[in-house]
Structures are given as structure tokens and as C-alpha cells.
Amino acid sequence: MAERFAPPSSPPGTLAAAWIVARKDLAIEFRTRTAFLAALVFALLGVTIFFFAWDSTAVAAADLAPGVLWVIFTFAGLLGLQRSFGSELADRAVDGLLGAPIAREAIYLGKALANLVFVSGILVVTIPAVVLFYNLPLGREIAALAGIAGLAAIGLVAVGTLFSAMAVNTRMAELLLPMLSLPFFVPIVMAAAQSSARLMAGRPAAEAWPWLRILLAYDVVFVTACTLAFPYTLDE
Amino acid sequence: MIRSVSPARDPLLGVAVLAIAAVYVRALAFTPIEARQGAAQKIMYVHATSAFIALYVAFVLLAVCSLLYLWLKDEKLDRVAESAAEVGLVFTTVVLVTGPLWGKTIWGAWWTWDARLTATLFLWFLIVAYLLLRGAVEERGRRARYSAVLGILAAPLVPFIHLSVYLFRTLHPMPILLKPSAPSMPSEMVVTFVASFLAFALLFIALLRARYRIATLRDALADHEEAHG
Numbered sequence: 001m002a003e004r005f006a007p008p009s010s011p012p013g014t015l016a017a018a019w020i021v022a023r024k025d026l027a028i029e030f031r032t033r034t035a036f037l038a039a040l041v042f043a044l045l046g047v048t049i050f051f052f053a054w055d056s057t058a059v060a061a062a063d064l065a066p067g068v069l070w071v072i073f074t075f076a077g078l079l080g081l082q083r084s085f086g087s088e089l090a091d092r093a094v095d096g097l098l099g100a101p102i103a104r105e106a107i108y109l110g111k112a113l114a115n116l117v118f119v120s121g122i123l124v125v126t127i128p129a130v131v132l133f134y135n136l137p138l139g140r141e142i143a144a145l146a147g148i149a150g151l152a153a154i155g156l157v158a159v160g161t162l163f164s165a166m167a168v169n170t171r172m173a174e175l176l177l178p179m180l181s182l183p184f185f186v187p188i189v190m191a192a193a194q195s196s197a198r199l200m201a202g203r204p205a206a207e208a209w210p211w212l213r214i215l216l217a218y219d220v221v222f223v224t225a226c227t228l229a230f231p232y233t234l235d236e
Numbered sequence: 237m238i239r240s241v242s243p244a245r246d247p248l249l250g251v252a253v254l255a256i257a258a259v260y261v262r263a264l265a266f267t268p269i270e271a272r273q274g275a276a277q278k279i280m281y282v283h284a285t286s287a288f289i290a291l292y293v294a295f296v297l298l299a300v301c302s303l304l305y306l307w308l309k310d311e312k313l314d315r316v317a318e319s320a321a322e323v324g325l326v327f328t329t330v331v332l333v334t335g336p337l338w339g340k341t342i343w344g345a346w347w348t349w350d351a352r353l354t355a356t357l358f359l360w361f362l363i364v365a366y367l368l369l370r371g372a373v374e375e376r377g378r379r380a381r382y383s384a385v386l387g388i389l390a391a392p393l394v395p396f397i398h399l400s401v402y403l404f405r406t407l408h409p410m411p412i413l414l415k416p417s418a419p420s421m422p423s424e425m426v427v428t429f430v431a432s433f434l435a436f437a438l439l440f441i442a443l444l445r446a447r448y449r450i451a452t453l454r455d456a457l458a459d460h461e462e463a464h465g
Contacts, residue, residue: 162389180386
């Protein structure tokens with residue numbers, strides 16, 4: 001035990017430090033599992049409730065599925081993002097992070113990485129659930145769909161982690177996080193829904209490509225911008 | 237130090253209101269009626285000018301002041317950003333109200349999910365979120381930093397939304413006539429349009445100044461209360 005907590009001879013580099021932060025968050029989540037299970041059940045409930053909000057004789061389930069999937073995904077993701085920095089509030093745990101000899105960017109990247117694992121876990125269950133409940137004839141496209149899901153998750157987590165850090169320190173955290181994040185999720189939902197709709201309809205992959213390019217560009221721009229902006233959300 | 241100021245006596249505000257009144261007399265009485273759209277086209281002198289000021293003046297000012305604030309940490313920049321957001325919200329609201337009125341007459345629909353309309357709507361949502369964020373943070377330095385971060389991130393978002401909706405539309409054309417290709421305007425209309433733009437720009441500056449003065453007074457009052465209990 002003593003060996004495990006022995007201080008390292010030199011502070012870890014940014015990526016190593018990010019990994020330590022991510023591991024800490026994932027360990028907390030793995031030992032409690034409350035937030036993940038709640039978000040997962042929320043996502044599954046959303047998928048089933050949406051089915052009854054449409055006239056299934058007028059609109060084919062396959063036309064409905066992509067929109068349902070990505071809207072539910074963003075809302076379930078918000079639940080996870082909420083607790084990303086919410087968990088640091090108790091006993092001012094965030095002071096421990098800020099006092100650690102690591103770059104501020106490493107805290108952001110670590111938090112974002114843990115959130116990425118969180119939302120990916122939700123997607124791993126939600127996508128098969130949508131395929132099952134909406135009777136989608138999905139075969140080879142599942143790999144491409146996983147790629148879209150990955151790109152969408154990165155964009156969502158990049159922006160959401162930053163706003164989570166800001167929202168927890170405000171007077172109405174639970175309301176403010178969706179207010180800040182949802183406008184930023186619009187391009188993600190649009191691109192992910194449009195590209196996966198084309199895949200699910202059996203259209204050639206080339207039709208999904210312009211949307212994937214938007215997702216890629218979004219990820220590059222906002223991962224960079226949010227990493228640079230994050231240190232300003234912390235108290236000096 | 238609190239100086240006494242009287243916002244009601246700001247001459248610029250009066251000049252701006254008079255200029256807009258004058259422009260509208262010209263627009264209604266002395267500018268020819270557009271052949272295809274009829275009198276409805278007169279909305280352009282409010283709508284297009286407000287849109288231009290909201291997006292290219294207020295929003296750009298918000299983003300630039302936010303960026304400069306994080307760099308220079310000057311409270312004046314934060315107050316300009318705050319004022320630009322609030323006055324920009326007024327102008328964006330004018331765009332979103334006059335747009336459907338014009339659209340219903342010309343396109344036959346109050347609203348279409350056209351790239352510009354969608355981007356403007358989300359610009360409105362973003363500014364509302366920005367002002368709500370400001371209202372939800374107590375501490376002044378933190379409020380300035382948080383809102384600056386949002387002001388900066390909003391800048392690349394609006395083009396992204398515009399691009400996504402543009403792609404959305406080109407892949408899925410809708411049966412509604414979007415926008416007639418810009419007809420070259422007769423010179424009387426151009427003069428009215430430019431005059432209207434200048435009048436609204438003047439109004440923007442006057443409102444921005446008034447709002448900035450309020451922000452300065454509020455901060456001075458907070459400093460005063462802090463110093464003297």
C-alpha cells in the first residue's frame with residue numbers, strides 16, 4: 001500500500017496526469033455505479049417512450065430511429081456531464097485537483113476522458129436497444145455507426161465537460177448546463193442523425209461522408225478551443 | 237467614485253430615434269414600392285439592418301471583447317461584452333419578429349428551417365444563455381471569466397450551425413420557396429437602406445453606451461458597498 005501512494009520522483013506529464021484524473025473518476029463511478037445506471041435506464045426509457053409519441057402506421061420505425069437515438073443520447077449524456085464536476089464539490093475535493101502538480105489542461109482532458117467512457121458505455125447499450133426495439137435491419141453498417149457514435153461522443157464530451165466545470169459553480173447548475181450545452185449539441189445531433197439515417201436506410205456511404213466531415217471538423221475545433229479555454233474556468 | 241449621470245438626457249439616443257423616424261418617413265412615403273413584393277418589402281429596412289447589426293456588430297463585439305478580456309483582464313471589456321450581448325439580444329429579437337411577418341407574406345410560411353433563420357434563432361438562444369449565465373454567477377471576476385469563455389466558444393458555433401443546416405437543406409430540398417435571388421435595387425431603395433442602416437447603427441451605439449453606463453454604475457456601487465459595508 002505504502003508503495004502505491006509513494007510520491008513519484010517528478011510530476012507526471014500532461015497525458016499521464018490526464019490518465020490519472022480519468023482513472024480516479026472512473027474508479028468512483030465504478031464503485032458507486034449510480035449515475036451510470038440512472039443515465040442508462042433514462043436512455044432506455046426515452047427510447048421506448050419516444051416510440052409511442054409517433055403514429056407508427058404513418059411513420060416507419062426506421063425513419064424515426066436515428067433522431068430518437070441521438071436526441072436521447074444527448075440528454076442521457078447531460079446526466080453524466082452534470083456529475084463530472086458535481087462530484088468535486090463535496091468537501092471541496094476540487095482543491096485537491098487544483099493543488100496537484102499537474103497542468104490545468106490535464107484536469108480537463110482527464111475529466112473529458114472519463115466522460116467519454118461514460119457516454120460510450122451508454123451508447124454501447126442504447127444503440128443495440130434502438131436496433132432491437134425499432135426493428136432495424138442492421139448488418140455491416142454497425143461498424144460505420146460505431147464510428148459516427150465515437151465522433152459524436154467526442155464532440156459532446158469536449159463541450160459538455162467544459163460547461164460542467166462552469167455550471168457547478170453557478171446558482172442553478174442543473175438548469176444551466178442544458179441551457180449552455182444544447183445549442184452546442186445542435187450540429188452534433190444533426191450530423192450524427194443525418195449520417196446514421198443514411199446508413200440505416202442502406203444508402204451508399206458516400207452520402208454520409210459530408211456529415212462525417214462536419215462531425216470531424218467540429219471535434220477538432222471544439223476539442224482544441226475547450227482545452228485552451230478550460231484553465232479560465234478554474235479559480236486562481 | 238460615483239459620478240452623477242442622467243441617462244435620460246443622453247442626446248445620442250434622441251438623435252438615433254429621430255433618425256429612425258426620418259428614415260421611416262422616407263421608406264414609407266418617398267421610396268418606390270417593390271414591384272413583386274408590394275408594401276411588405278418595407279420590412280427590409282428594419283429586418284435586414286437589424287440582422288446585420290445583431291450578427292456582425294453586436295455578436296462580433298461580444299466575441300472580440302470576450303477574447304480580449306481573458307487576455308488583458310480589463311473589467312471595461314467585460315462590461316462592453318455584457319452590454320453588446322444585451323443590446324444584441326434586442327436587435328436579434330427584432331430580426332426574429334419582423335422575419336416571420338415578412339416571410340408569411342412573401343414565402344407563405346411564418347418559418348422555414350433555412351440556414352440563416354436557424355443560425356439566427358440559435359444566436360438568440362446563445363445570447364439568452366449568456367445573459368442567464370451572467371445572472372447565475374455571484375462573484376464578479378468569475379462571472380467575467382465564465383461569460384468570456386462562452387462568448388468565445390459561441391463564435392465558431394454559429395458558422396457550424398449555419399453550415400450544418402445548409403447541408404441539411406441542399407440534401408433535402410423543401411417545397412417552400414426560400415429566397416428570391418437578390419434583385420438589384422433601384423437607387424432610391426439603396427439610399428433608404430443605407431440611411432436605415434446608419435440610423436439603426438446609431439441606435440445600437442446609443443443603447444450600448446446607456447447599457448455600459450448602467451454596468452459601470454452597478455460595479456461602482458458594488459465596490460462602494462464592499463468598501464463601506
